[in-house]
Amino acid sequence: MKLYLLSYMMCVLMFIAGTSVAQPPGRAPEFVRSPYTVTIGNPDSNWRITPYGQVELRLHHDSTRSYADSIGGAVLVHDDSLGSKRGRMQFSARGSRIGFKMEAPTYRGIRPLALVEGDFEGNQPSDVSEASFYNNATFRLRHAYIKLLSDPIDVLAGQTWGLFGHQPFFFPSSSQSLFYLPIPNAVLVRTMQVRISHAFKSKLVDVELAAAVVRPPQRDAALPEGQAGVRVRFNRIRGVPSCDAGTDGTPTDALTIGFSGLVRAFSVDEPSARPNATREATGWGASIDALVPIIPVKSVENRGNALTFTGSFVHGRGIADQTRTQAGATFPPLPGYTPNVDNGLVTYDANGNLRTIDWRTFVVTLQYYLPPTGRLFLATNYTQAQSSNVASLTDSSQAARVYKLARYFDANVFFDVTPALRVGLSYHLTVQRFVDEATARNHRWMLSAYYFF
Template sequence: MQVRISHAFKSKLVDVEVAAAAVRPPQRDAALPEGQAAVRVRFNRIRGLPSCDAGTDGSPTDALTIGFSGLVRAFSVDEPSAKPTATREATGWGASIDALVPIIPVKSVENRGNALTFTGSFVHGRGIADQTRTQAGATFPPLPGYTPNVDNGLVTYDATGTLRTIDWRTFVVTLQYYLPPTGRLFVATNYTQAQSSNVASLTDPSQATRVYKLARYFDANVFFDVTPALRVGVSYHFTHQRFVDDATARNHRWMLSAYYFF
């Protein structure tokens, strides 16, 4: 069950969209729904390409866009006991700012040459691992016979038995450039980072080697549209993680790809 309400105020130059919702909370059998709200502003005459697929699969260009969104949620978790008789509460929240900025606007889907587009997202919040994909391996402290009534990675108990949210700050930035004259050859790069300010202090020492507190990802891509339906590309990917015990893990990967749109 959910309730949503939204409205778009449109004009030739600027569109403003507002929305609010009461949606399914992250915790099963929660007493309260999760509250969400957002506002998005689009400047219609400044156009960019929203993704690498734009132009080849018929995706349209998109306007210069800035968005703000947020959520608030309540947690009520069984106390840390093999036979809990009470619950303990915590409040989670998250805020995000997102933007699509055509640094060099695109002329049209067919004429993409010299178009340069930036997209970015910055998120900060508490108890929002499901929204940012940063469960990170975090779990509740080991306690024989105890099964928490909430998914791992959102909240946990500290050493004093107080329910704490696991906090995260994440961001994603992307650049895409379509080489002149036609844009059939283009390059794209992405960088993401996720960091928690408190997951280390909330992690049991026995789990320190399995829970990360910092993650970074980077890729660089070159694509070429052989035909309007066939795209080939080569990509480099790098992943870095730092765990609670300060050990690090790195991964390097190359990928050749081909896409057929029909």
């Protein structure tokens, strides 16, 4: 009800104050989605509010009964089960979302911004019916943050994309991930944080430095997570980012290389039905990312014949939540013991030592806009995740439910019917090798439509 009232109020404000529909500079008319910006106040002290979002419709057919509407990091059903031999058909609009950007007047050189966004993919009770799951989707918070922009430093506080992996700049381009749905083995995390950053800009090269204090993966560790990164842009060579991150049309950006890392602490109750002590461990992660225009865009007005490569390589321990590679890993079964940390990050070995689970992942993406206009474009992604120790840390009774190697491939065709309407057809293949050496596969075909506002 609150969402509907807020939407109604925004419509009234637009009617009273007027809506800005000016074309963003440097964008071709074929790709422009003019924002619904409401300006309130006199020219010297304007308040600006921009409602935005999308209506998303997805039709999926899977060869197994492994997935709900989003693939994410779900574990495939084992190849000796009934679910591996029977398919699944799903229709979903749960990815639809709405958000509001708010800009206050600049005050003493500080420009305050705020953003709040939600969608309908929230958690629902496990015993909910299929009809309720798809037709009565739960609204959830995606982003909610405040940002202060100034010449010496920018400050962000709230929930949004993690600094690790420089999200969302290097996201893959897929009908699953095009608007921030996770694909296997790729970094995608929204979390609470306080971040500071500064960009050193020139005509040839921009260098951005950032550091953040982030919500820890385990609250009982009593320490925040730390993240830091540097991103370098070479401004003379421009391509199309793999993820259309803008609400006002397809952007272009420079050849970019990013480096980022994180460190986190774990403090887990000892493996006992009545623990009297904790065991400590440290997790860490490093990410190298690149956006390389193989065939640069001719100009910001023409994306036809543009070919862009995006790549990401991640290595770390205790970071499965960053790449959604929890892989089904759990703690060894012990009657009466409940771990005080999420599964998939750490576990106990046979000697009772707390161990972080190791993962190495990579993602490569190619995206090509067909000439002459680029309204029709193709994208393909390949990802892989592999752990060197999850098998040795998995109890034999769980070997058929934990994978140690995962591969993913997709191929996508998109067409921009209008600047506000995109349709897509895609194929997705997921392969997982379990600790017991069995291999499971899922083939997904997907038809999607997106209406942006």
